[in-house]
Amino acid sequence: MDIKITEQVDNLLKDNGVRKEEILDIIKKAESSGQKLKSKDGNTCIAKGASENLTIYAVYSATELLDVYAHKMNILGITGGEIKPVEYDDASDWICAKCGEVALERNVDMSYLGVTRPGPGLVCAKCGEMYVSAGMAKSTLKTAEAILEEKRA
Amino acid sequence: MPAQDYIPIDQNWLGNAGKLWTTPWVDKPSDRVIVDPIILSHAATLFRKNAGYFYSNPDEAVRMVCAACELYDVTPVGHYLYADYWGADYGAEIKIQTNAPPGITNRPIKTAEDVDKFEVLSTEELVKGPTLATHYKALDTVKNEYPQMFAPITQLGGTMEVATNWASIEDVFMWMITEPELVDKLCIKAGDHMVNACRATAERYGANVMITGSVIASGDLMDREQIKRFSYQPVSRAVRKVLSAGAGPGVYYHLCGNHTDDFDLWKDAPMSPFTIVQIGYDGQKIFPTSKLVENFGDRCTCFGTVDTKLVDRGTPAQVYAQAKEQVLAGKDSPRGFILGTACECPTNAPPVNVHALVRAAKDFGKYEKF
Numbered sequence: 293m294d295i296k297i298t299e300q301v302d303n304l305l306k307d308n309g310v311r312k313e314e315i316l317d318i319i320k321k322a323e324s325s326g327q328k329l330k331s332k333d334g335n336t337c338i339a340k341g342a343s344e345n346l347t348i349y350a351v352y353s354a355t356e357l358l359d360v361y362a363h364k365m366n367i368l369g370i371t372g373g374e375i376k377p378v379e380y381d382d383a384s385d386w387i388c389a390k391c392g393e394v395a396l397e398r399n400v401d402m403s404y405l406g407v408t409r410p411g412p413g414l415v416c417a418k419c420g421e422m423y424v425s426a427g428m429a430k431s432t433l434k435t436a437e438a439i440l441e442e443k444r445a
Numbered sequence: 446m447p448a449q450d451y452i453p454i455d456q457n458w459l460g461n462a463g464k465l466w467t468t469p470w471v472d473k474p475s476d477r478v479i480v481d482p483i484i485l486s487h488a489a490t491l492f493r494k495n496a497g498y499f500y501s502n503p504d505e506a507v508r509m510v511c512a513a514c515e516l517y518d519v520t521p522v523g524h525y526l527y528a529d530y531w532g533a534d535y536g537a538e539i540k541i542q543t544n545a546p547p548g549i550t551n552r553p554i555k556t557a558e559d560v561d562k563f564e565v566l567s568t569e570e571l572v573k574g575p576t577l578a579t580h581y582k583a584l585d586t587v588k589n590e591y592p593q594m595f596a597p598i599t600q601l602g603g604t605m606e607v608a609t610n611w612a613s614i615e616d617v618f619m620w621m622i623t624e625p626e627l628v629d630k631l632c633i634k635a636g637d638h639m640v641n642a643c644r645a646t647a648e649r650y651g652a653n654v655m656i657t658g659s660v661i662a663s664g665d666l667m668d669r670e671q672i673k674r675f676s677y678q679p680v681s682r683a684v685r686k687v688l689s690a691g692a693g694p695g696v697y698y699h700l701c702g703n704h705t706d707d708f709d710l711w712k713d714a715p716m717s718p719f720t721i722v723q724i725g726y727d728g729q730k731i732f733p734t735s736k737l738v739e740n741f742g743d744r745c746t747c748f749g750t751v752d753t754k755l756v757d758r759g760t761p762a763q764v765y766a767q768a769k770e771q772v773l774a775g776k777d778s779p780r781g782f783i784l785g786t787a788c789e790c791p792t793n794a795p796p797v798n799v800h801a802l803v804r805a806a807k808d809f810g811k812y813e814k815f
């Protein structure tokens with residue numbers, strides 16, 4: 293897989309403190325294990341990896357790295373302990389590539405600086421893999437992390 | 446009264462109250478549970494003014510609220526809101542009332558056809574509208590004059606609350622039976638409105654708290670299936686969109702009224718790391734904090750309540766006894782606890798009753814978990 297990285301996305305890598313080799317490695321692992329999310333049309337994938345205290349995501353197509361984002365809050369598990377059916381439409385726009393199941397929009401417990409709270413996640417009910425969408429990571433979690441850093445100091 | 450007529454907030458008090466208020470959100474140890482009696486127009490009565498005056502003068506309103514926070518020793522946040530937000534932006538008339546929060550008349554949606562034609566205002570249009578103009582006047586005053594008491598909120602209500610500010614409650618409830626799909630449409634539009642309104646506050650102030658939940662949509666007026674369809678589901682959808690749009694990260698689920706039959710639904714409502722759940726009543730009785738903590742304590746911050754009817758018309762001893770029971774059951778809830786009232790502090794509640802509530806938190810709300 294030959295992945296192109298535009299200057300714009302390269303800047304995103306720098307902003308998130310992620311090296312090019314790291315992100316390519318995350319994509320490579322996701323491609324070989326199948327552990328990734330893919331869009332319903334199959335054209336876009338999200339791979340997840342960890343680096344020290346950061347969870348890093350690569351959003352990519354067959355040819356190009358489209359987006360990079362990360363969060364410091366560490367995903368621990370499903371809020372409430374287990375995936376039970378909920379009474380609203382919780383189907384996301386993503387599919388767990390490994391299981392072929394639609395990823396569900398569910399709360400996941402996250403921990404940062406000794407504080408554990410829920411956050412909006414994407415969960416595969418079959419294999420239990422948990423992800424955070426770009427929108428949630430870049431807005432909700434980024435602000436939450438900043439507040440925790442200020443208030444826990 | 447202009448700003449110079451108020452004495453500056455006591456910085457010692459503010460420092461300590463700030464610590465107490467931080468604990469339920471980030472688990473930073475402090476002495477005891479903080480109280481939030483949701484003081485709005487009640488603050489005006491401490492200045493011998495009425496609710497009408499409070500809501501006609503949003504800048505003075507928040508000065509009175511901030512002064513009341515210090516006087517009562519409660520959550521140090523300058524709030525301003527009323528239930529019937531957003532009607533006026535869409536053409537309804539807002540009626541300032543002497544002894545109650547503003548109400549609205551002449552709602553814009555009168556027929557089923559109106560629902561189809563109804564267009565949700567954009568973020569830019571809402572910013573120019575009457576609701577946010579007033580809301581921002583209040584919040585700007587807090588930001589400028591009481592910066593340490595500034596924690597901006599967006600008052601949304603849930604989808605049924607927004608919907609019934611657009612169409613009369615009688616019509617909406619009739620359609621729920623005769624044309625439920627019409628109410629679905631209305632609730633989707635209400636959800637879209639919520640996203641645009643929250644985005645407006647986020648763009649102006651950054652991090653903020655959205656107040657949502659289910660007030661009209663309670664067990665007093667609707668059954669579980671109706672609450673699920675017209676409140677829980679569209680509200681959940683809207684909250685996710687609001688968070689994705691970069692608004693939040695605070696989410697406050699205000700489940701006013703009786704929620705015996707539907708409270709469990711909300712356990713899986715979308716949550717951010719700063720989420721609080723408040724439930725008013727369990728049947729006719731105040732919602733037991735023990736039950737709240739049992740169901741939500743391992744999920745989010747819990748807001749335990751004392752009956753507003755008791756705060757309004759009970760004795761200090763009655764308020765104190767109920768507050769004691771609630772605070773003992775909630776104080777060490779794993780993800781934080783706040784003691785407050787089931788809904789906003791009644792305008793003309795006796796101040797001694799609010800004091801009794803706070804005294805109970807001081808006497809029985811010392812943390813043991815830290």
Ligand SMILES: [Zn+2]
Pocket residue numbers: 388389390391392393416417418419420421
């Ligand atoms: Zn899976």
